[in-house]
Amino acid sequence: MLEAPEALCLSEQLTRTLKGKRITEAIAGYTPHKFTWFYGRPETYPDLLSGKTIGVSRAYGGMVEIEIGEMRLLFSDGANLRYLAPGAPLPKKHQLLLGFEDDSCLTVSVRMYGGICCLPPETPGWSLQSYYDSAKQKPQVMSDAFDLAYFLRLIRGEGVREKSAKAFLATGQTIPGLGNGVLQDILYKARIHPKTRIGTLTDAEYETLFRALKDTLNEIYRKNGRRTETDLFGRQEGYVPFLGNDTVGAPCPRCGEILCKDAYLGGSIYYCPGCQPVPEMKKRIPDSD
Ligand SMILES: [Zn+2]
Numbered sequence: 001m002l003e004a005p006e007a008l009c010l011s012e013q014l015t016r017t018l019k020g021k022r023i024t025e026a027i028a029g030y031t032p033h034k035f036t037w038f039y040g041r042p043e044t045y046p047d048l049l050s051g052k053t054i055g056v057s058r059a060y061g062g063m064v065e066i067e068i069g070e071m072r073l074l075f076s077d078g079a080n081l082r083y084l085a086p087g088a089p090l091p092k093k094h095q096l097l098l099g100f101e102d103d104s105c106l107t108v109s110v111r112m113y114g115g116i117c118c119l120p121p122e123t124p125g126w127s128l129q130s131y132y133d134s135a136k137q138k139p140q141v142m143s144d145a146f147d148l149a150y151f152l153r154l155i156r157g158e159g160v161r162e163k164s165a166k167a168f169l170a171t172g173q174t175i176p177g178l179g180n181g182v183l184q185d186i187l188y189k190a191r192i193h194p195k196t197r198i199g200t201l202t203d204a205e206y207e208t209l210f211r212a213l214k215d216t217l218n219e220i221y222r223k224n225g226r227r228t229e230t231d232l233f234g235r236q237e238g239y240v241p242f243l244g245n246d247t248v249g250a251p252c253p254r255c256g257e258i259l260c261k262d263a264y265l266g267g268s269i270y271y272c273p274g275c276q277p278v279p280e281m282k283k284r285i286p287d288s289d
Contacts, residue, residue, distance in 0.1 A: 001077045004141050004177025005221035006229050006237070007059035010081065013232040014057035014066060017083050018106065022053045023068075025099035028116070035113035036095045039074075039126050045118050049073075049098065061135030061176025063128075070121045076128055077179075078114025082107050083232045135176035142217050151210045161199030165192050166265055169213075178213075180267040181226065184243040186216045193276040194269040200279065243270035 002010065026049035028042035038045075048071065055067035062077035075081065084090065086103035096108040096116050108116060115128050123129070139145035154160070154175070160168055169175060170183040178186075187194055190212035192205065201209070220226055225237030228244070242253070248261045248270065257274030 001179060001181060002062050002064075002225075002229060003077070003179045003182045004059070004061060005182070005217045006225035007062050007064050007077070007177060008140070008142065008221060009224050009237075010232055011057040011059040011064050013083075014064065014081070017232060018054045018066070018100075019056060020053065021100040021102065021104070023049050023051065023098050024101045025097070026050050027094075027097040028118075029095060030097065031093040031095060031109075033095055033110050036079075036110045037076075037113075037115040037117075037127060039115075039117035039119055039123070039128075042096075042116075045096070048118055048120070054100075059140070059177075060132065061140075061173075062179065063132060063135060063177075072117075072119045074115070074117040074119055074128075074132065075108065076115035076117075076131075078111055079116055080109050080111060080114075080230070081232055082109075082230075082234055131173065134173050138176055141175050141178055141213070142221060148207065148210050151213075152206060155198060155206050155209075161197070163198050164194060164265070165196045165198060165201075165209075166194035166269060168198050171265065178217075181228070181241075182216060182220060184270045185241050186213050188242050188270075188272060188276060189216055191275050193271055193278050194264060196279045243272075 026046045028038065028045035049068065052068045052071070055069070057064060057066045064075050064081070066073040082091070084105040084107060090097070090105065091107055091109065094107045094109045098106045110116070117126065117128065119126070139150060155168065165187055166183060169186065170179050183194070186209070190205070190209045192201070192209060220239045223238035224231055226239045226241055227236055229237050231237055243259060247259050250259055251257065252259055252272040252274055255272065255274035257272050259270065259272050262269050
């Protein structure tokens with residue numbers, strides 16, 4: 001799943017590659033896929049999109065949006081976008097294909113689940129709207145507007161003291177585009193266990209966490225995303241995570257302890273028990289939270 005740094009990379013690649021191209025053909029819903037959410041009926045997409053020219057692309061959290069005239073074509077995380085140069089073979093399965101007048105294409109396929117939304121200027125009540133609006137209104141996590149002062153306001157916000165580090169950072173759209181994927185390395189760098197209660201951290205640790213968050217996301221962005229993702233051209237990206245399925249059971253490069261994996265809050269957490277001590281029982285958040 002794309003998260004903030006990868007969505008930003010992808011939006012920049014889309015702008016550089018597609019801006020100014022005119023759509024000559026649009027096919028939506030070619031391969032039926034139960035967990036692809038279209039806005040409106042996909043059968044209307046050819047009429048809506050054909051003849052239009054691609055504008056600028058932008059990222060909001062983990063979502064990417066392409067401006068097309070007065071409309072927007074929005075993809076939620078889980079939609080996999082691929083640019084095909086003229087003459088490149090088409091994939092057998094796709095949920096959206098845009099063909100351009102120079103015979104290049106954009107294809108979109110959804111892995112587990114994802115949204116493909118062709119949004120006219122007025123879009124009354126659509127399914128991903130609150131998610132989208134929240135991502136659009138809040139400062140992008142890698143932007144200058146997301147600074148230490150903003151982060152401290154978030155972490156000192158009402159009810160946050162009782163949350164675990166994972167719950168605060170990666171649930172409830174507090175920080176759009178920061179999900180369970182990039183979370184692991186941020187907490188590893190900050191030497192904070194995912195189950196640590198925010199209220200038990202010191203002001204210095206808040207700042208350490210902020211720096212770890214910025215450093216990790218910037219590094220992923222500079223390397224065009226995590227190695228688990230592919231970019232617009234199908235290239236596997238360059239950031240190799242410290243923590244993940246590939247490193248469970250391996251020794252920690254910092255302290256030599258064996259890296260661990262647990263299930264927590266609807267997903268896996270990865271950590272080093274040496275550098276990220278498990279919080280004491282009294283401070284610990286029950287797993288059922
Ligand atoms: Zn360690």
